[in-house]
Amino acid sequence: MSAELRLAVLISGQGSNLRALIDATAADDFPAKIVMVISNKDDAPGLKHAEAADISTLIISRNTCSNHADFEAEMTKAMEHHNVHLVCLAGFMTLLSNHFVTHWYNRIINIHPSLLPAFKGLDVHERAINAGVKFTGCTVHYVRFKMDTGPIIIQAITPVITGDKADSLATRVLKQEHIIYPLAVKWIAEGRILMDGERVIVSGAEPPMGVLINPEQCL
Numbered sequence: 633m634s635a636e637l638r639l640a641v642l643i644s645g646q647g648s649n650l651r652a653l654i655d656a657t658a659a660d661d662f663p664a665k666i667v668m669v670i671s672n673k674d675d676a677p678g679l680k681h682a683e684a685a686d687i688s689t690l691i692i693s694r695n696t697c698s699n700h701a702d703f704e705a706e707m708t709k710a711m712e713h714h715n716v717h718l719v720c721l722a723g724f725m726t727l728l729s730n731h732f733v734t735h736w737y738n739r740i741i742n743i744h745p746s747l748l749p750a751f752k753g754l755d756v757h758e759r760a761i762n763a764g765v766k767f768t769g770c771t772v773h774y775v776r777f778k779m780d781t782g783p784i785i786i787q788a789i790t791p792v793i794t795g796d797k798a799d800s801l802a803t804r805v806l807k808q809e810h811i812i813y814p815l816a817v818k819w820i821a822e823g824r825i826l827m828d829g830e831r832v833i834v835s836g837a838e839p840p841m842g843v844l845i846n847p848e849q850c851l
């Protein structure tokens with residue numbers, strides 16, 4: 633992998649993960665840099681993070697393209713123009729076609745706010761609370777054809793606390809997202825990701841730190 637991996641970050645909303653990636657990549661020794669941010673919404677609040685960091689932004693709305701294929705073709709053209717190596721979906725609320733995923737195969741990653749394969753899709757925190765799980769978390773994975781599927785690079789665990797509402801849980805999960813997304817990018821840039829079929833092995837990853845039990849009062 634090149635010394636400096638060139639990233640495109642695709643957003644639709646707040647862009648807090650974009651912000652985490654901007655902060656991480658600002659370090660001199662970080663082996664990747666964001667060369668462009670694409671938003672499919674012209675009013676995405678996250679765009680301000682890109683502008684503040686002087687990163688080139690592009691707004692491509694599905695509505696201004698005649699069809700979904702054109703929309704994706706425009707994104708690919710822009711990213712290839714910027715010589716993008718890795719596409720980072722960060723709250724990009726548009727389904728991507730098999731054609732697009734094939735074009736960027738193993739060069740497109742996503743962050744999802746659950747411990748995949750549990751709770752794919754939307755309203756994940758509400759669904760996790762209603763299901764009564766004691767742990768949830770977040771996942772960074774390579775993108776495959778079906779939504780929220782693909783080889784898992786890294787996950788972080790967040791306990792579900794009595795009285796949690798979707799908002800409170802989302803806030804704690806997001807904090808973990810901001811840690812693991814830059815870490816996944818760093819590992820990819822360092823060439824530490826090995827694929828065993830559809831399983832990711834991270835070379836040099838630390839052994840697990842221990843067993844987690846929640847609620848901890850049971851101990």
Ligand code: GRF
Nearest residue numbers: 646647648649723743744745
């Ligand atoms: C995050 O929870 C991410 O996991 C999901 O969409 C949300 C985006 O948040 N895919 P932000 O725009 O990065 O703040």
